[in-house]
Amino acid sequence: MFSILKSLFKVDAKSMGVKLKKNIEEAAGNEKWFSNYFPSQECLYDPDQCNEYRDYTYMLGCQVRNSIIKGFLTEKDYLSKLCSKQEQLIYMDDYGDLVFDDWHRELKRFTKKRDCEIISDLKSKTPQALVDALIKTERWDNYVFEDEFLTDEIWSCIDQIVNDEIYNTENFDD
Template sequence: MALRDFFLYSYLSENAYLKPLSLKRSQLMHKDDYGDVKIEPWFDEVERFAQDHSFDVNYYIKANTTSELRNRYVVYGAHLNFHYENDKFSTLYSDIDSVLDAFIEDENSTTTDDLSLITDPYEYERAIAEVISNLGAEARATQGSGDQGADVIATYADVNYIIQCKLYSKPVGNKAVQEVAAAKQFYEGDYAMVVTNSSFTKSARMLAEKLDVLLLHHSQIEQIFGEGSTDSVTVNSNESCSYEAVMGALSSPETERLKKHTSEFLSIFEPTVSENMFVFDVGDCSSFVACFASHDDDVFRTYIDYLFKLTDGLSYDEKILFTLNDVESDTSRYAEHLGIRLFTDEKILDYLHELIAIHVNEE
């Protein structure tokens, strides 16, 4: 790495730009249907970044070097000033691209953790293709209309995977399962799967089982394309305690009763309601509340994991779980660690009365 590149790398690292830039490059540089790498969108993006940050880069270089070093810096035998000139953004963005090569080599580019940072559905598709490629498969995002329901097509160990990607703030339903099953037939794939940042509805799970479609949270990708196989994947890696047990608890009389009372109390906030979940605003505070009752601690923990994956990356100020059963202290701490507050019995009423009091005062 050239000396000026070293200072550029340090600037990008200290300002936490390296990871988002590498992710953006992986998203914008992709292969088209003919296998050609499309680089123009990335060059446009990095040129814009260079224009926006050239002053700060030059200031950083000046602050961390001596005038003698800046004035005697030699690159490729030619005398150059250490600074990037305003009319030479192409030099800066070319150096940024070179610096990212070193960073990506160290970081192994996009990981499944990075996927939770994405908010654009098309970027999500490209990033999933990148993650799968990093795991040793050949993968490309279809990126266009006429894809017949396939967002990513991957080949791993001579097995073809047809993948639909869903960046959702709610559970994924039947339509995605139907579309990817049809795409599998169209592309003559071996496996069809839906990958999401969210979860799946009960009917989607039932249909997927019928149509032999794999349903994955994006954190499970490595179970397929890493050291695992399709046989090792469940709908949710933390649901080994039994999906049926969780669904049974969701439809239990206790959960239904809790949901009914919660709905009555929260009605003044006009919440958005989905099954046993409520989303509403109180003043400037956005809240997510779920109702769930189970006396089986393993089942209860599984549902906590589900809520975490469902709401991870979503901008709720409060994530709350109401329950009627006693909760073990370890489970309570576990939920708190995941950013989910647990309320039981009287504490539920106290919380609801507090919300109503805030609402009345604001009125």
């Protein structure tokens, strides 16, 4: 009996996820930040029957959040500068280990100066359907970094975007 109910919730979670994805695509499909980050709709995370809706909203929210922040960094001409900074500040020590300390300090300094502007941009560009879903599933605070780890979360997100940008550029050039 329990497994039947559980499977019904999974199907419902998937259909809710499909609807959310469609609403986001309709609301943001023409936005530059969206089309640059998601060149095709297949790039946007798909709901899986094994995931709960709450987990799906979190995964989808992370993708949308990263795309909005990447759009912000690109519009302000910060992304290429951050990529250069990362390449300058990460080095290999005498033991052959990569040292990230200077890069992380720079990233935190960069983020701390701009966190309000980043969050404002994020809130203004997030599709309302995603806002509603994140609030309903109690994921909104994580999405907009409204907790005691605000700066750490933003710099971690930006670090991922910069790493992806460098990795994609290096692979494209080969």
